[in-house]
Amino acid sequence: MIICVVSDVLGEANNGTTIAAFNLINSLKKAGHDVRIVSPDSEKAGQINYYIVPTYTFGPLDFIVEANGVRLARGDSLVLMRAMTEADLVHVVTPLSLGRKAMKVATYLGKPITASFHMQAENVTAHFFNFQNIKWINNLVYHDFYNHVFRYADAIHYPTQFIRDTFEKAIGKTTPGHVISNGVNKEFHRHDIEKPANLKGKFLIYCTGRYSKEKNQQLLIRAVAASRYAEKIQIVFAGSGPRLKGLQALSAKLLPNPAIFRFFSRAELVDALSIGDLYVHTSSVEIEAISCLEAIACGLVPVINNARRSATRYFGLHENNLFKEDDYRDLARKIDYWIEHPKEKEECAKEYAGYSKQFDFDTCMHQMVSLLEETSKIKKEPRHGK
Secondary structure, X not given: OEEEEEOOOOOOOOOHHHHHHHHHHHHHHHOOOEEEEEEOOHHHOXXXXXXXXXXXXXXXXXXXXXXXXOOOEOOOHHHHHHHHOOOOEEEEOOOOHHHHHHHHHHHHHOOOEEEEOOOOXXXXXXOOXXXXXXXXXXXXXXXXXXXXXXXXXXXEEEOOHHHHHHHHHHHOOOOOEEEXXXXXXXXXXXXXXXXXXXXXXXXXXXXXXXXXXXXXXXXXXHHHHHOOOHHHEEEEEEOOOOOHHHHHHHHHHHOOOOOEEEOOOHHHHHHHHHOOOEXXXXXXXXXXXXXXXXXXXXXXXXXXXXXOEEHHHHHOOOHHHEEOOOOHHHHHHHXXXXXXXXHHHHHHHHHHHHHHHHHEHHHHHHHHHHHHHHHOOOOOOOHHHO
């Protein structure tokens, strides 16, 4: 089967959408399918089955995109026609400019279409005039996503029931949805390694994710500063992003042990998490947070922001695995609790080890491949033939 995967954001694997797209592409190839990829990743130009489109220019707002370490594609009908003409199915990863054009071209050609939901409205509005907390503006974004992309899809992949419910409530419609986790790669499991000499005696807290407004990493810095055990705690922020300098400055100002900021490769991250003592998830906006599940798979007990717009809160198995929404003082209390109850933390880690098995990567990818295979059987008439 020939499958055309279209993604506005695809290049360096420094964000969840890109990683999810590559995971699906590799799983489709492993299943024996011919995958044709349309993206703005100019480094793949000339490679077989890669169809490269130019990047989109936002004028004075370009700095926002560049600061997030991504390039956004500009829709190109000719490139899309070449990639899709022989395809049995088109899969759209993102509801932006290229994804929108892909929907029109795929509909024109009469191709079965699937789409994944990897982007919350707040991922857009948080970067423009701080509109992320204005409900009616977020609802407008969801209506825009639906009208230009998702209403054309024969099947929609939602990573969590939370985001399906959120989207369908916002648009007031039921969609042809399928809830499938993005899955946790099998590489994520605890390695038996010792802390390096410079970290021995420290209580290591990891927080993984992009340094951006909606991720709220400053909550962890303020919580550790308020902790009774601030002197022994070392925070490690694993990631990259536009708020790095601000977080570094706050850390240097408030913490006796300034936080470590570093981007880790997958192998490095597994080793890093394996020597950790606790994982804190501060984000107030999240569709699934595979980063939290990866930490759990590496043996860490999580403390998660109980934020109403975050699906990650559903990973909290007990009261002490959640802190009150955006409340750094309550987070400090939960951190102190786990420091003071090491045996309970060990038992909780074992419980989470069993919990994380439902997010097995191979199982989730098999479900995704099956969804695309089944949807490809839908018979549609090309618009240009009418």
